């Protein structure tokens with residue numbers, strides 16, 4: 001069984017979540033062919049072998065640096081045909097998920113996104129996916145020969161299972177119509193830990209009182225190597241950028257540790273955090289609903305607790 | 318200009334989720350249904366475009382008769398007419414194939430929908446519809462302006478934004494802050510009652526995805542409260558008990 005894994009590019013490096021996709025495909029027991037597009041770090045591509053790829057294809061043309069949904073879908077589809085792969089695995093993201101949709105439509109494949117566990121293959125091919133924005137799960141069977149699987153972030157464990165391998169150049173044929181959408185520019189926070197991929201997230205709500213107090217959140221995040229997040233009203237009021245807003249209508253995170261400070265815990269906020277492994281809540285109201293969803297809680301004033309927490313964590317490091 | 322807006326009929330964001338029939342059916346007892354929040358943004362932007370430059374707005378929903386109040390709400394918000402494909406929306410592929418089949422006839426210049434549904438969370442209907450109709454698809458779109466035949470878009474990417482241009486027709490999955498949600502006014506509600514709502518039978522589609530069973534997450538254990546003057550204890554627990562530091 002040949003499984004193609006699409007490797008997403010982040011500023012010329014391999015996106016961490018794409019390693020999860022490689023690990024997932026390897027754990028499925030298939031022959032894993034990784035496909036990377038755009039200019040990328042050669043060493044990182046070779047290292048895909050370490051995580052379970054048995055072949056790495058690289059379409060290095062710089063015109064693929066920017067993620068154009070249609071062009072990527074065309075190239076991935078032809079790579080699947082060339083490599084005789086019936087299954088595509090990729091990580092769900094703002095690029096991966098729309099690309100998965102178009103590839104599935106080109107191949108008439110069974111399509112499933114938001115997948116959180118390895119397939120059960122005892123009878124058929126059954127995967128578990130997250131539904132109702134993390135409030136429930138569904139087990140679905142994929143019945144078509146070709147299958148496209150979008151993996152939810154942090155759903156697979158990255159392990160070293162092999163050693164680096166050589167990279168094979170891949171030349172992709174695309175048509176002009178694949179570039180019907182033209183990317184004119186982009187803005188990207190650089191240097192920071194990206195919220196959707198972070199292992200630790202420190203998030204602030206309206207209880208932080210104003211953007212001038214975000215230094216407390218940011219310095220703690222920095223020490224922890226964490227990303228910063230916020231509640232919806234905080235981004236609505238412009239205290240923080242929109243892409244930091246966590247919840248039902250914002251980013252869904254699944255970190256090891258989510259620290260929520262001055263956030264009440266409205267159900268729409270919880271929808272974005274309920275896949276976190278461990279949740280810590282700091283809120284001055286001991287009856288705040290967030291405590292019911294937390295593993296650890298401190299009922300206290302953020303302006304008093306945050307500096308102490310920061311000191312204690314610095315001492316640990 | 319003709320705009321098609323795809324709306325899902327989903328449990329209110331505060332709903333508790335339960336299942337019946339041996340975990341094979343959603344339990345709608347006591348659940349309020351709404352237009353999907355992302356779809357509501359798409360609808361609001363479509364109505365804004367209609368108001369600013371003139372357009373006809375058609376809403377489409379794949380659902381059984383119980384979704385009609387949700388469709389009427391979209392008409393009250395400002396859509397001109399509606400199509401209901403009379404079938405249970407089992408998965409994104411099924412829904413997308415039905416929408417594509419209807420849109421083929423319609424000659425729409427713009428197909429707007431939400432970035433994702435909040436029940437199925439596929440995030441893929443826009444891409445499938447785009448591919449099936451041979452149109453570009455862009456998602457998640459947070460800004461959409463039209464200059465003649467060209468749309469200028471902003472798309473949210475991890476940690477930032479990407480700006481794009483694309484010519485009509487195309488498909489967009491929308492999210493905030495593309496527009497402000499609109500609340501229907503009395504006049505809208507009155508006129509919605511008589512706006513055309515066409516019911517069509519579904520095309521036969523093999524989606525290749527079959528539900529086996531639903532599951533609920535295991536109940537959350539009780540929270541461990543730590544006194545505000547013992548922050549060090551929290552750090553110890555995170556390190557030694559939860560093992561997340």
Ligand SMILES: Cc1cc2nc3c(=O)[nH]c(=O)nc-3n(C[C@H](O)[C@H](O)[C@H](O)COP(=O)(O)OP(=O)(O)OC[C@H]3O[C@@H](n4cnc5c(N)ncnc54)[C@H](O)[C@@H]3O)c2cc1C
Pocket residue numbers: 204205206207208230231232233234245246247248249250261262263264265266267268269272282283284285288300301302303330354
């Ligand atoms: C359709 C829909 C979708 C939505 N989507 C989202 C979403 O994606 N994400 C989201 O976050 N919200 C979302 N919301 C909004 C949500 O319902 C809440 O209004 C919002 O999450 C509240 O934000 P908050 O907790 O920051 O503010 P508040 O509810 O005002 O809570 C502030 C908290 O801070 C505490 N506090 C105050 N001072 C201090 C202090 N000094 N120290 C410590 N604690 C303090 C208070 O006790 C309180 O609990 C959505 C709403 C709707 C209707």
Ligand SMILES: Nc1ncnc2c1ncn2[C@@H]1O[C@H](COP(=O)(O)O)[C@@H](O)[C@H]1O
Pocket residue numbers: 323324325326353355356377378379380406408409412429430431432433434435437438439440441442443
């Ligand atoms: N049953 C439905 N009827 C009409 N449109 C739908 C339906 N389900 C989903 N959609 C649209 O498709 C978008 C993406 O859905 P999904 O890919 O399932 O997450 C939603 O935001 C809606 O705009």
